[in-house]
Amino acid sequence: MAPPVLRVSGLTKVFGTREQEALRLAGEGLGRDEIHRRTGSTLAVHDVSFTVERGELFVVMGLSGSGKSTLVRLLNRLIEPSAGTVEVEGRDLRALDDAALRTVRNEKISMVFQHFALLPHRTVRENAAYALKVRGAGAAEQRERADWALETVGLLERADARPDELSGGMRQRVGLARALAADSEVLLMDEPFSALDPLIRRDMQDLLERLQAELTKTIVFITHDLNEAMRLGDRILMLKDGRTVQLGTGPEIISAPADDYVADFTSDVDRTRVLTAGDLLREPRMTARLGDGCGDVLRALGAAEANGVHVLDGDGRIAGVARDDLLARALQEGRTAIGPRELVADHATIAADRPVVEFVHLVGRHVVPLGVVDTEGRLLGVVPRAAVLDALSAVPVRGRRP
Ligand SMILES: Nc1ncnc2c1ncn2[C@@H]1O[C@H](COP(=O)(O)OP(=O)(O)O)[C@@H](O)[C@H]1O
Ligand SMILES: [Mg+2]
Structure with missing residues (x-):
């Protein structure tokens, strides 16, 4: 059987100089605050493990500061783990040299940031083609893939516009088009819709659901909004203070919250829209x-x-x-x-x-x-x-x- 697209084991990240001591205290079960008090270092992510299968929309959900951004940056080794491993299609990211890592980031896992950097002086089409250009694709291929991606997100008519001529929602769609054009296996999306107002956000969620269903993309989606998580996620990893509090489908989490913390979150969710027959x-x-x-x-x-x-x-x-x-x-x-x-x-x-x-x-x-x-x-x-x-x-x- 093929390995999962993504396998994360015991992933841990300490920010600060007293990493080893912080790891030892974390191993003894101390929490982030206590570890910070004793060492001055921050246990951002501790001992997180999960796998993501091809075509899955996997959501990481937690309040601000719970370690979501750190986790997602560990997934494509934008930052180095303090402990644990990330495997992409069975390959351990630590084993890759810089060139191989760049290739993985370009072709296997691409990141859509909340405020992803659109190039202001380039057209929408050039922005959409950016990853392909970096990869060294020819002009014809760049244009073809970029236009396909722009059409997919409904922005082809604006291909010659500059980013500052677009609304926030449209700019976000350009970011999505860039990720689609790159055609990478896994899309990492760190709170991509959080800055959007509710109606546009709804549209983007619909668009993402549609794309995911049509293109069977593997997506790791970060959010602090449980309703968004329930709406989009095949499975949801709930993080608190850098640790996993629960991993399951939306209905599983709603029907059997792992603890009071999760239960408190789920009490706000409209169960009639999450639970199915x-x-x-x-x-x-x-x-x-x-x-x-x-x-x-x-x-x-x-x-x-x-x-x-x-x-x-x-x-x-x-x-x-x-x-x-x-x-x-x-x-x-x-x-x-x-x-x-x-x-x-x-x-x-x-x-x-x-x-x-x-x-x-x-x-x-x-x-x-x-x-x-x-x-x-x-x-x-x-x-x-x-x-x-x-x-x-x-x-x-x-x-x-x-
Ligand atoms: N570069 C960094 N240096 C020191 N501490 C950091 C750094 N990045 C994040 N942190 C800390 O790690 C914890 C998790 O942060 P983050 O991963 O950004 O959480 P989230 O994305 O869920 O809001 C927070 O306590 C944050 O202050
Ligand atoms: Mg964050």
């Missing part, structure tokens, strides 16, 4: 098949204290719902096996990836719980009303945010 999915308590005996199913319903059951066809698709009253009538009328006449359409279905906000009105409306189906209509599981209530009411203990 798939997250709330339960095994159905019972299902029936076409052809099952009406009497058997009726007895099973009685035992389960249910009034209806999903009836599946031979492929596991929902054929309909058998209700207890109709099964009883079928028996009275001498029909012993469940057939089309015993079925009613008293149910609703939803796809596993849909957020709660889109199906909450369908829950508890029918004799059977909401069915979660795949694209073929096969029943994957159900979302009973209790599952929705649990998920939405599981508001973690609120502490005061530090």
Whole structure:
């Protein structure tokens, strides 16, 4: 199997002169403040490990000062780690000489900064082509890749403009175009949208989601905003004082915050937009098949204290719902096996990836719980009303945010 695009192990960075002593104290479990008090050095990042798979949008989230920028700079060795390793496609960055490292930065991992340096006297197109020019690409290739990237971010008409003729949001898109034109494996984005006003920020998030889906880019995205993290991240690494407090998908973090610190953050998140039908999915308590005996199913319903059951066809698709009253009538009328006449359409279905906000009105409306189906209509599981209530009411203990 191919190695992950990025593998980070035990990554640690101390700023200051008493590095070894700070590392020793960190190893003993002392926190950043205490270490700073004793050594004057800052433990910016401590013992962070994770892998990022190809095509993943990996978010690093934490408050200001939590070590995000330090971490992202360690990822392409803009700064040297005090301990730990970074591997890009299985290659340890420490093993690279300067030339090889430059190549990795140009071709494998490129950085989109919050205030990335657009060249003020160059056109938008030249700015977009910048990484290619550095790489020594020919003029034709530069132009072709830059124009493709500008078109992708919706800025091709402004290719001949200068950066100062553009709005902040447009300049940010030029930065994104530059990273896309470079066509590197991994994009490192350090709070790229933080300085944008909310509407433009929303647009940029949409654009990034679209690009990531279309181009299957591997992205490491830094933010201090948990809603942004939840919106964009396949997985989220939560940092606090340089250490990992939790690593998981948005729904995992929301449903099981690792500690009060994370719980406090997640209490602000709109859970109905983060949790999906798939997250709330339960095994159905019972299902029936076409052809099952009406009497058997009726007895099973009685035992389960249910009034209806999903009836599946031979492929596991929902054929309909058998209700207890109709099964009883079928028996009275001498029909012993469940057939089309015993079925009613008293149910609703939803796809596993849909957020709660889109199906909450369908829950508890029918004799059977909401069915979660795949694209073929096969029943994957159900979302009973209790599952929705649990998920939405599981508001973690609120502490005061530090
Ligand atoms: N070059 C540096 N020298 C000394 N301390 C630094 C340096 N860069 C960052 N720090 C410190 O490391 C900690 C983490 O900073 P940073 O990585 O910038 O956090 P974030 O990006 O999450 O705001 C902070 O305490 C910060 O003051
Ligand atoms: Mg930062």
